[in-house]
Amino acid sequence: MQKDEVENMTHKIAILGASGYTGAELVRLIATHPSMEIVALSADRKAGMEVAAVFPHLRHLDLPTLCKIDEIDFDAVDLCFCALPHATSQKVIKALPTNVKVVDLSADFRLRDPEDYAKWYGGEHDAVELQKEAVYGLTEFYRDEIKAARLVAGTGCNAATGQFALRPLIEAGVIDLDQIILDLKCAVSGAGRSLKENLLHAELSEGYHGYAVGGTHRHLGEFDQEFSAIAGRPVKVQFTPHLVPANRGILATVYVQGNAEEIHATLAGAYGEEPFIEVLPFCETPSTRHVRGSNFCHIGVTGDRIEGRAIVIAALDNLTKGSSGQALQNANLMLGEDETAGLMLAPCFP
Amino acid sequence: MQKDEVENMTHKIAILGASGYTGAELVRLIATHPSMEIVALSADRKAGMEVAAVFPHLRHLDLPTLCKIDEIDFDAVDLCFCALPHATSQKVIKALPTNVKVVDLSADFRLRDPEDYAKWYGGEHDAVELQKEAVYGLTEFYRDEIKAARLVAGTGCNAATGQFALRPLIEAGVIDLDQIILDLKCAVSGAGRSLKENLLHAELSEGYHGYAVGGTHRHLGEFDQEFSAIAGRPVKVQFTPHLVPANRGILATVYVQGNAEEIHATLAGAYGEEPFIEVLPFCETPSTRHVRGSNFCHIGVTGDRIEGRAIVIAALDNLTKGSSGQALQNANLMLGEDETAGLMLAPCFP
Amino acid sequence: MQKDEVENMTHKIAILGASGYTGAELVRLIATHPSMEIVALSADRKAGMEVAAVFPHLRHLDLPTLCKIDEIDFDAVDLCFCALPHATSQKVIKALPTNVKVVDLSADFRLRDPEDYAKWYGGEHDAVELQKEAVYGLTEFYRDEIKAARLVAGTGCNAATGQFALRPLIEAGVIDLDQIILDLKCAVSGAGRSLKENLLHAELSEGYHGYAVGGTHRHLGEFDQEFSAIAGRPVKVQFTPHLVPANRGILATVYVQGNAEEIHATLAGAYGEEPFIEVLPFCETPSTRHVRGSNFCHIGVTGDRIEGRAIVIAALDNLTKGSSGQALQNANLMLGEDETAGLMLAPCFP
Amino acid sequence: MQKDEVENMTHKIAILGASGYTGAELVRLIATHPSMEIVALSADRKAGMEVAAVFPHLRHLDLPTLCKIDEIDFDAVDLCFCALPHATSQKVIKALPTNVKVVDLSADFRLRDPEDYAKWYGGEHDAVELQKEAVYGLTEFYRDEIKAARLVAGTGCNAATGQFALRPLIEAGVIDLDQIILDLKCAVSGAGRSLKENLLHAELSEGYHGYAVGGTHRHLGEFDQEFSAIAGRPVKVQFTPHLVPANRGILATVYVQGNAEEIHATLAGAYGEEPFIEVLPFCETPSTRHVRGSNFCHIGVTGDRIEGRAIVIAALDNLTKGSSGQALQNANLMLGEDETAGLMLAPCFP
Numbered sequence A, B, C, D: 001m002q003k004d005e006v007e008n009m010t011h012k013i014a015i016l017g018a019s020g021y022t023g024a025e026l027v028r029l030i031a032t033h034p035s036m037e038i039v040a041l042s043a044d045r046k047a048g049m050e051v052a053a054v055f056p057h058l059r060h061l062d063l064p065t066l067c068k069i070d071e072i073d074f075d076a077v078d079l080c081f082c083a084l085p086h087a088t089s090q091k092v093i094k095a096l097p098t099n100v101k102v103v104d105l106s107a108d109f110r111l112r113d114p115e116d117y118a119k120w121y122g123g124e125h126d127a128v129e130l131q132k133e134a135v136y137g138l139t140e141f142y143r144d145e146i147k148a149a150r151l152v153a154g155t156g157c158n159a160a161t162g163q164f165a166l167r168p169l170i171e172a173g174v175i176d177l178d179q180i181i182l183d184l185k186c187a188v189s190g191a192g193r194s195l196k197e198n199l200l201h202a203e204l205s206e207g208y209h210g211y212a213v214g215g216t217h218r219h220l221g222e223f224d225q226e227f228s229a230i231a232g233r234p235v236k237v238q239f240t241p242h243l244v245p246a247n248r249g250i251l252a253t254v255y256v257q258g259n260a261e262e263i264h265a266t267l268a269g270a271y272g273e274e275p276f277i278e279v280l281p282f283c284e285t286p287s288t289r290h291v292r293g294s295n296f297c298h299i300g301v302t303g304d305r306i307e308g309r310a311i312v313i314a315a316l317d318n319l320t321k322g323s324s325g326q327a328l329q330n331a332n333l334m335l336g337e338d339e340t341a342g343l344m345l346a347p348c349f350p
Helices: A003-008 A021-030 A088-094 A114-121 A128-133 A139-148 A157-172 A219-231 A260-271 A320-334 B003-008 B021-030 B088-094 B114-121 B128-133 B139-148 B157-172 B219-231 B260-271 B320-334 C003-008 C021-030 C088-094 C114-121 C128-133 C139-148 C157-172 C219-231 C260-271 C320-334 D003-008 D021-030 D088-094 D114-121 D128-133 D139-148 D157-172 D219-231 D260-271 D320-334
Strands: A011-016 A036-042 A079-082 A101-104 A151-153 A181-186 A238-243 A250-257 A277-279 A297-303 A309-316 B011-016 B036-042 B079-082 B101-104 B151-153 B181-186 B238-243 B250-257 B277-279 B297-303 B309-316 C011-016 C036-042 C079-082 C101-104 C151-153 C181-186 C238-243 C250-257 C277-279 C297-303 C309-316 D011-016 D036-042 D079-082 D101-104 D151-153 D181-186 D238-243 D250-257 D277-279 D297-303 D309-316
Touching (some): A011 A021, A021 A036, A139 A157, A157 A219, A157 A238, A157 A250, A157 A260, A157 A309, A157 A320, A181 D250, A219 A238, A238 D250, A238 D309, A260 A277, A260 A297, A309 A320, A309 D238, B021 B320, B088 B101, B088 B128, B114 B219, B139 B320, B151 B320, B157 B219, B157 B250, B157 B260, B157 B297, B181 C250, B219 B238, B250 C181, B260 B277, B260 B297, B309 C238, C021 C036, C079 C088, C088 C101, C101 C320, C139 C320, C157 C181, C157 C250, C157 C297, C157 C309, C219 C238, C260 C277, C260 C297, C260 C309, C309 C320, D021 D036, D151 D320, D157 D181, D157 D219, D157 D250, D157 D260, D157 D309, D219 D238, D260 D277, D260 D309
Parallel strands (some): A011 A079, A181 A238, A277 A297, B011 B079, B079 B101, B101 B151, C011 C079, C079 C101, C101 C151, C181 C238, C277 C297, D011 D036, D011 D079, D079 D101, D101 D151, D181 D238, D277 D297
Antiparallel strands (some): A297 A309, B250 B309, C181 C250, D297 D309
16 A cells, blocks of 8 residues: 555544543544545443434534444544543453554553552442553653554543652662652633532532542552553652632642652653653743643743752643543554644634 | 645744733644644744743744744745734734735624724724734634634634524524523633733632623724624624633523524534534533533523523633634635644543 | 520521532531521432542531431421432432421423423322422522421522513513513533533633523423513523533523613612622623622623613522522521521622 | 620720631621620721722621821720731831730731841841740740730741641651651632732632742741741641632641651640630541631641651631631630630531
8 A cells, every 4th residue: 555545544442431521622633534434433321312412512513423332333443532431441351343543532441450450439330351461551651552552541530640750760769769749729610510519500610628548549550550650669748739610721730749840841851852742941830721721741840949850841731641631642543643643733722 | 735735834923922822722722733833933022041041831833932022034935924912903903914814813803883882992903904804713604704804803702602602593584582691601711811800710710700791892893893793784792601610611692582492403504514513402502621621612502490591601712612612713724724623632621 | 595495496497409519518608607507318229328528528517417308307307408319309308207308400390381380390299299388499589488387499590580580570561571581601510420421620721612402401490480471471582501620600681671760769779688699880780700609699780782682691500599509598487587697698709 | 894884895896907817707707796886997098988988798787987007096995906017007006006816917027036137038027025025825825925915926837737737746856856747738818819820710620739938927937936936946748839719728738757546646736725716526627617717717637648757737717816816706705705605606618
């Protein structure tokens, strides 16, 4: 096949769980992708409905009607995004034909060790063999494995943000591994389109609070797995998320002990060539508003007045770089496309 | 010149007044435009600064440093977007070399009659001859004139919204011309990046109010000009804007007297082929959240319980379809490009 | 009178349905009331819980544990606020001992005519005899009846706002009764603490839309009943509510035909002595932010550029003047207290 | 005591700088205070205007016209709240007659040491002798001194929040003094009613960021002064504030090293009798929404999964407990009133 023919090839895409926010975000991004075509959209309870009825903002697109998963002809699918709830995802993916590439956005394949899975998600894993096969989908650090993978596990959105701030520092050995505190501020769409009292506008607007305080948030499983692997010894961070009255965004304020300039240089060096990670000039600080709706992650480093302390702040959009944008970035790699295809949308500000 | 060569031609673009919201929105949209290149960005008081310092969300783009207008080499510019304040705009555009095509986003060339201009904007026009030349930039209704124009006057954002709801109805004669009420709900970015107490977050958040009540808003000048021209006799509408605590969006609730189904059919017919105007099924109502960040306009029609009354609701994003998206749509036409180039971004929800 | 006697003058209050927003608002207001004591709080599904667990903002108060309605000793209750859902309310109130005064915050007793009730609420009324007895609780217009009443029916929050703008004008005959349009902008707490997708923060924030468009909102039943009674002939208004991303507030923009100055004078005259209704100087316009958290209603009048048209805008807090504040105002009258007791809290701005 | 005598007991109050948010908040609180009367309100640039024109939410109150400071007859004033900008305040207070009690809400008298003042506020203090006399206004810890004081210095709002979380712990010696990190999330009204681009709704809404990162925020001067005094040796904390899209509220997430249960018991013990400080049950976490508009401070303590670490979270309303409520609490003490007079308003939720 000639290069031109390859270029003309449109990849057939299915999205499972298309009635949630990450599903809709995938559709939004793929809408302007040059070489992907959505051929199937599943939504169990909304099967039979048009996308426009569930997400009127996608009304202008020519999309398939929502269907049930078993109505999809997977022979005609090249790659499947799986945006289903945790635990459901493993069952569904296990049953897919193995010729279909899969990017999973749930938590089901993030942890490699079945015991870790049981610890953080409370139950036995239904697809242990796939758990082993799955590649952890933090693109910037698993690029080669992702290119070759059939199944990629999207990371937690908080987990991605914290790792962008910390991985190069742990790798380079420039911070104290026992004194790492991540104070995260998360926007509400991270909790999904779920009917919970604390997600109502009247509850959330104009107020904010910490949750899962004290080291109980499940994304700690990813931090433990990844940071310990890099360091070659157990690393445990403190991590406290807070819910903030905004729809999109994660801001991770990371308190570390080390030399601030060295920390900045390490991050700037690590991300110098990355298309989506922007390390700000020393002492500048990022804001979630400046990455909203985009696949970019902004990172700032400042030294503290206390010698030997530094603050690293990372900002990204939880629905884009934190989940659906990352998923598309991985899919691009898995399909041999340019990693940035469909993802260069500038942030939407104000 | 061969078609291929034409296609390879990149248009050289300048944006004057690039440090305001409409300027930034233009940059955001052009960032993924296939055949435009930004060669100059002016910002009088911020000349010498990088765009990233003024708009950190555009940090990833390779853009020229902000400069003063007189530093721009207009010989190397094909088209110039002018996002300057009212009154300033006319002076600047008057001084531009006539080989440069211009899309103006200010109010300076919206009104064709110098007396109307004086009435609504309080002062003599500085470029009366250009006022005559300028084409009113409501793309869907002035497409042919815009293709041939050198100077296009962007419409008011409220004026655009109201006209999308009403022009086909006035044209078709299906509503009472003397009983038209537009109740608009506008988001705050429409007021620009200006330091006014009533635009502070602490003032605006969680509250809303009417302003320019009683027929004093300047966009009435456009309604009067356009609606009277269509009807062939004076048409005066009532128009009350309200400021709502959101950043982007205009919702025009238009109360008319006529047959609701006929009204719906008229609008559906008028916009059937339009790429950016979506007429919803009868009795569905649009929302600003479903057009946010996009160039789409959604229109819904419902009949009232009172016989012979109907409500037409139109929603668009004031920064996109209401100004910068419209400007780019017009520029595409003026440069012989596909009208939708760079504008098919799906709305950003949630 | 001795101190002990004064203490004995404290009225014993029960609140049924205390886990909703109007219930919580009653507790907030009564917390600083000089002569009321809350002796019982019911919440069916949350019986047995402390109020602090359901509404942590009331944590500092010494309140009874939430209970089931049948656990309340109504012999020890002077007055009962009933903040239960529609339809449930009539059943509960019917079963209460007749010595207990009742202020109902549901819709069950707002419409005097069983047929009207059936039309708007879809079903037979379960307590038709009480429906006849109930006094419509718009304090400023039913003051004497309320003083003598055993059962007062709280008005709809939108219905109250519209009536404050219109009743004196209909009474005085200064507007055209067939050309009245109410465009309302409502905050989200009016929809209660209910788990609906469209009330999620991620759905609502930064967007707004009309609903119940075309004359289908139930509060029209109240408008029809009240305005027709005043006018002595059927009056039908157009009424379109919109949901705005804020927690508290209703802004009613009312389009009428009549002389604006006469309209202003009529309203100023009607409300001159009212403690909670403030008519602004001619041509000033109110804002929801300036009544938030208070029992005040601000009303502004402006003439339109079109001769013979006027815009009346009324703003109030739906949870306070629109429901729980109104309820307390009525309870004060029913108990022989100063009408303003516990209600003079200044609005909470910003 | 006769009624007349009671009336004579009303304290005459002046508020300087009444056109800012803390000034307005004082008026809001005093509006329902049983024994205070506002006799003068100054606002330099708005002298001659009615309060209703500057703060329409106070329209219902009978208040003096705004005036210039030198128009006030201080012989008729018992106590003066000074809500003027930093640096201005010291000049004005220095010139006041010494019979007038003063509660200052600026930063001018918070730091006892002129060198500290110069370090954090950059300049020589204009009233060094008053600086010595001023009592630090953190009511719960300086109650006796405040009762006897003529001049009380209101604390910084962030400084108050952090001290409520930490003072008893430092006093009791239950945490490591060299490992204290305060990550604060502040609402926007803390920045005042000032015309700054970053305070515009369009800039702030839906986004959040850290500022004064790295130990440069001026409230650190207060932390250093107070914590070092308690500990009897220098204590330096890390403190990073973040600006969150909400109008009222401070949430301080404080990371400490110590035994979590001991920490909880220490705080519960220290605040057991305090009317405004609520220590939540162990492992519960506070939210700003539950203290909004009130003088309450909620504090929660949770242990971390890492042995020997704890998280203390404190929430208060920056305009109330963080400044104007605190100021009124202090004024009550200085005037011999009940400390809680006018301050028992329940929080305004939702």
